[in-house]
Amino acid sequence: MSAEKVTATEKTAIGIAHSKVILIGEHAVVHGQPAIAIPFPLIGVETVIEYVPGTVKMDSTFYHGPLHHAPKELEGIVSCVEDSCEYLGIPYEDLLIRINSSVPPGKGLGSSASVAISVIRSLFNYCNKECSVEELLNLANVAETYAHGAPSGIDTLSITSDKPVWYEKEKPVDYIELGEDLHFIVADSGRIGDTRTSVESVANLLKAAPQRIHSKIERIGELTHHAKEALEKASKQILGQLLNEAQKELEALGVSDAGLNKLIRFAREEGALGAKLTGGGNGGCIIALAQNEVHSKQLAEKLRRFGAAAVWPFVLKK
Numbered sequence: 001m002s003a004e005k006v007t008a009t010e011k012t013a014i015g016i017a018h019s020k021v022i023l024i025g026e027h028a029v030v031h032g033q034p035a036i037a038i039p040f041p042l043i044g045v046e047t048v049i050e051y052v053p054g055t056v057k058m059d060s061t062f063y064h065g066p067l068h069h070a071p072k073e074l075e076g077i078v079s080c081v082e083d084s085c086e087y088l089g090i091p092y093e094d095l096l097i098r099i100n101s102s103v104p105p106g107k108g109l110g111s112s113a114s115v116a117i118s119v120i121r122s123l124f125n126y127c128n129k130e131c132s133v134e135e136l137l138n139l140a141n142v143a144e145t146y147a148h149g150a151p152s153g154i155d156t157l158s159i160t161s162d163k164p165v166w167y168e169k170e171k172p173v174d175y176i177e178l179g180e181d182l183h184f185i186v187a188d189s190g191r192i193g194d195t196r197t198s199v200e201s202v203a204n205l206l207k208a209a210p211q212r213i214h215s216k217i218e219r220i221g222e223l224t225h226h227a228k229e230a231l232e233k234a235s236k237q238i239l240g241q242l243l244n245e246a247q248k249e250l251e252a253l254g255v256s257d258a259g260l261n262k263l264i265r266f267a268r269e270e271g272a273l274g275a276k277l278t279g280g281g282n283g284g285c286i287i288a289l290a291q292n293e294v295h296s297k298q299l300a301e302k303l304r305r306f307g308a309a310a311v312w313p314f315v316l317k318k
Ligand SMILES: Nc1ncnc2c1ncn2[C@@H]1O[C@H](COP(=O)(O)OP(=O)(O)OP(=O)(O)O)[C@@H](O)[C@H]1O
Pocket: 060, 061, 062, 073, 074, 075, 076, 077, 099, 100, 101, 103, 104, 105, 106, 107, 108, 109, 110, 111, 112, 113, 115, 147, 148, 155, 193, 194, 195, 196, 279, 280, 281
């Protein structure tokens, strides 16, 4: 065995990534409007790369085995690993990729992008190379295109950020400075959504009724501009109303469902300043803005008892 191989057998490397929630602007962002996303560090992905001779293998809750036999739903991650290996100049062999994720898939919390970013980071670490945000985004967006069809790029971007992100396709990214701490709750409706299908359904609606749907998309863009102002000026009452209005438009785009609507209505009845779906919708999660820390804890408990599949209260610090 060569000296090089001995070193390789001892080698492991780790890459981590947090998840994200979209505060406002989902779907409209695919059609050129801005959106605001928040890094969501309560859940995330850790990928461990190990030197294991043979073909490249994956170990995850989704699939265990050689990557070349991975199911179609993993083709984004497979191509992300291939592209990253090629980019880094490492042979596409002798790797075991272990993915440990606490991000539930299909819940609008960016599981596909978190997995992609953590895998890319682990491969860079495996080669002892630093990776820039630009390199991460370029490599991760390939995986997202498989998962989402025509992604805006906001998921990958917000997963690489530690601050709330203002994102508009093909424009320089901006980061939002909050005027006050904000208490949010993310609650899971329990139903798995499919972002790719819901993005396609909005695109089909837009083709069928361009004027009507375009005006809804523009309206979400306007609300997003106002939300940025409300975040910066510490106007949480106004922010709450804007979230509620955005939900109305998302319902008109056909991406909300009975489970989400039920949780949203309940959160508002229990005093949330605003509540809406977050992410792709038609399944997945809601985001609610609580009045303060105490209210956030109470509301989280009530949402749990009401039947939300999971509830994450979190504070977004100024
Ligand atoms: N633990 C995991 N191991 C491997 N792949 C995963 C894992 N979790 C998620 N994925 C990948 O992400 C895909 C799920 O992506 P999907 O777009 O449906 O949900 P999401 O990214 O969580 O939602 P959204 O983009 O709306 O936030 C899976 O099909 C799989 O390819």
